[in-house]
Amino acid sequence: MRMFKQPEEFYDIGGDIRPAAAKKGFFSHIRPRWCQPEAIAFSNTYYLGFLCVFFLLLEFVTGVLLMVYYAPTPAEAYQSVILLETEVPFGSLMRELHRLGGECMVAVVVLHMLRVFVTDSYGGKYSLTWLSGVGLLLCTLFLAFSGYLLPWDQLAFWAVTIGTSMAEKIPLIGDTLTVILRGGAEFGQNGLLRFYLLHIVWLPAVLFILLGIHYYRVTRVNSLSLPPGKSAVKPKVRFFPTVFLSEINLSLALLLVLVMISYAGYQAPLENHADPTHTPLHTQAPWFFLWLQGTLKFGSTFLFGICLPASLLLLLFVLPMFAGKERKHIFKRPVHLVLTVIFIVYLVVATMLGTAKYGVSLHPVVALVQKFLPEEMDGPFQYAAFSSLQQGVYQSNKKIDFNSLDPQFASLVKQLFAATADLKEENSLAQAESILIVEDWQEEIKRLSLRIHFQTANNGEMKTEEAVSYVYQKDPSASSKTGSGRE
Amino acid sequence: MSEDMNVKSQFVFLVILLLLSLFLLGFISGHEQTRIGQAAYQNKGKVIARGALLYDANCKSCHGIKGEGVGQLGPALNDKQFFQTRITEVGWSGTLENYIRATIDHGRLIGTRSFYAGNGSNAVMAAWNLDYGGPLRPDQIADLTAFVLNWEANAMGRVAFENLEVEDLFAQAESSGEGRRVFTQNCLQCHSFHDLKSEGSGPDLSSIKEVAATRVPGQDAESYIKDSVLVPDRLVVEGYEHGKNGLGCGAVLSEKDLQTVAEFVLN
Structure with missing residues (x-):
């Protein structure tokens, strides 16, 4: 039918x-x-x-x-x-x-x-x-x-x-x-x-x-x-x-x-x-x-x-x-x-x-800084767990006990140092050193400063590229809830 | 497959899709409040982080890098008194948030505390809102306000952080050229220093290195130089009282320039 x-x-x-x-x-x-x-x-x-x-x-x-x-x-x-x-x-x-x-x-x-x-x-x-x-x-x-x-x-x-x-x-x-x-x-x-x-x-x-x-x-x-x-x-x-x-x-x-x-x-x-x-x-x-x-x-x-x-x-x-x-x-x-x-x-x-x-190519040092601390959107450190970012100074030319760091953060720091070494090699720089500073700044806010010191030729001028970024706690369940700023 | 059979199977498919839609709608609805809460929480963090960058660029030279205040330039904001009694002290009827926002918007034409009146001038803080001739948009001022308010936990002692000494790492290598420039632009009007000769009425600083460390008991030479710039009224050398030979130090220096000039006159 x-x-x-x-x-x-x-x-x-x-x-x-x-x-x-x-x-x-x-x-x-x-x-x-x-x-x-x-x-x-x-x-x-x-x-x-x-x-x-x-x-x-x-x-x-x-x-x-x-x-x-x-x-x-x-x-x-x-x-x-x-x-x-x-x-x-x-x-x-x-x-x-x-x-x-x-x-x-x-x-x-x-x-x-x-x-x-x-x-x-x-x-x-x-x-x-x-x-x-x-x-x-x-x-x-x-x-x-x-x-x-x-x-x-x-x-x-x-x-x-x-x-x-x-x-x-x-x-x-x-x-x-x-x-x-x-x-x-x-x-x-x-x-x-x-x-x-x-x-x-x-x-x-x-x-x-x-x-x-x-x-x-x-x-x-x-x-x-x-x-x-x-x-x-x-x-x-x-x-x-x-x-x-x-x-x-x-x-x-x-x-x-x-x-x-x-x-x-x-x-x-x-x-x-x-x-x-x-x-x-x-x-x-x-x-x-x-x-x-x-x-x-x-x-x-x-x-x-x-x-x-x-x-x-x-x-x-x-x-x-x-x-x-x-x-x-x-x-x-x-x-x-x-x-x-x-x-x-x-x-x-x-x-x-x-x-x-x-596109317009950035200076390789600027590109490196932007890769890790971009001015727009979140970079790798912002995606890492907030609690993993341990306060301290991390310098590529100094020995760091990575075992004492959170594995996620340690991996990022290693990546930064490896990228700095590649930067030096690929651009034939006389010197390149990166310094990352993580500071507890406010409740649930940390300040990240990344500075790259570099020298293009021996006896040349030492130059610096720096970026500062603030990282915030993204997980409300991990919030310390001590203050009223985020509530 | 006949057309009628096709229609029947389409109906069955439609029922399955509707059931799936209902399931998905229920699932999303169940999680929506959590998602909204999480998004709002993250957005607040993002707002504070943006405010921190704005503070770093615009406010720290007067209020201190961590809101600790800078001499006579600007009061501490990371401060218990600021969070507890400030709005009562000035008779503000709104919230502390309103107060901070209004202060950044309009600036402060007349100081509420004489100590921060600033070297004989009453103009203690410029307006920061674009509408009043400042450089910041209203949304940026809202970000800054959120950042300042987030100091509450630190100021009230609910959280405490270990201080990390990073000054040496981040201080620019002092060069006499840079120190000379800062001195010439900001100090030479009043002070002479070796070959830099001034016609001003301030004391000659050529021998400051010898006396700076002993002027105030317990205070080192560098700190004394900085204090002399930031809080000129604290110790006035005999013969240079206000009104006699002019006003106290009128230089307004950034944190970096202050460090540079202190190292320059001491080295």
Whole structure:
């Protein structure tokens, strides 16, 4: 017995048979009643279009919840993120899901476009679908970029400051455009509010309009495209309940996986409060913009930071004009195949060049100090158990009884001394000595001072690099509870 | 598999997923309060650690590296009296936290204790808040306040730490060039020292090395020099009383410069 009876009344639009009820409701109208099994098979679509919508909805729901607590002012933005993490039930989970969902969305949107390109589904009757898709890609990237600023930490502030500085290189309008983007010479109240409004109003508004066009084209006009060379077969699959149920199940399963990833240790990064007067040693774009940061290393910012991405974008817009009359898989289009491979190789290489490894190189002594006592985020000593950091002076050129130290701390000190020895050898230094001082400073606070004395050549000047950091007790169960400072 | 069979299996799958979701939600809910408590605890530690760095960069030259106070420049903050009676003493109606925060924000235009009025000047502490011309943002002042408040356990004697002598290791190697620079910039206006001739009215310090160790019984030469800069009223050499030949020492030196100049005049 069939579980769901077919409606009795139908009407026909462009060969797509729809129930009469579809005339009455928007969602009944926009969704197809039937799907071709081949058109929705995982092996053909990889569910990438569905995943884009899933992550968009996830971003929408978590974003609306985050908006309740977020305050878009430089004085309050960072603190409101801290509030989410430390006082709001599930606040941290919402923030992590929003961040994780955003990163996944960028990835699946790009992969979805690649899949459409590979299956030659961008020309002819698919042109408008493709063009709206390019618009959706742009919206997704700008959403990711604008959202990156909102936590108002050092990472966000400087990455977006550097990102917007590329606009300065555009002839004639560059300076004005940068001021408009930042709301002034540098990011402040105006700039943060502009990015916030872009992130929560203008970009989502454009995105949902484009998504409506895209979705309508996919489901109504193109009737969910079949892969090249495949023709319609019977029986078709009903959208409701068959496809609908599978989409609900997949969404729920994905949500469970994302929650588990978040709970297993994924953390949306949050550095120190944004400080316009202090540029961090390393400023790195988010991974999905590393290709752009890497591209800048090829030459002039205008040529490689503005013209090249603009040309790529233009290429995406005009691509339907170069589509063949007959759809062919990419393996039957050698020129497209070669260009695609070149593009992917370029993305990978440029992304690698954008990483800190290929960034501005620090003086090796500074790099060593930063490795053990970084100015942003926690270093190895901060991750060590608080009680293991034993007060004392530890000098690399003096004998230390490591057996008397906590094994975890002893291991870190040994690593520091080994790195100092490597520093001396690799950079042919005449002398290199490291001194680590651990001092009990306040209740549940220790002061770490790391000083590297080094001499580049015999009889040369003795130089010094120093960093100070304070380590705090992280485990409330190990708290001494003698004072009131942490309670 | 027929479509109906497919739908049935999807329903079963949905029920399993819903059960799993309920289980996961229950698990997370059960741990959420603990997570929030831990996050708040860690954040407080992070705030204090940031405050410590700010204190190190901005406050220690007047209030001492460990809040012990520096002569007439700034009172001790790591101090029982500060935590017990300070707000009553000045008639502050809010909390000690409010008091510290307000003091850092606005500075202190008029001293509440004459000893810290500072060499005839009433301007004893500048405003530190950006809004009032200072260098710090409100969140940084909140961090600093948390750090100062965290001295309570030490000040009240609930915790005590063994002092670690690290001065020798971290003191910059004294060079006459550096000492000469500090002396010329800060002392030469009043004092002569060998070839450095001053037209000021302060005593010539060329022979200070011989007398410094014996001026105050029980006090060594270096400590005497430092005290003379930090607490000029403590011992005034005959003939150099205030009002007769000018004011006491008006130099405001960082801890490092004070050490450098003391070594310079004694060596």
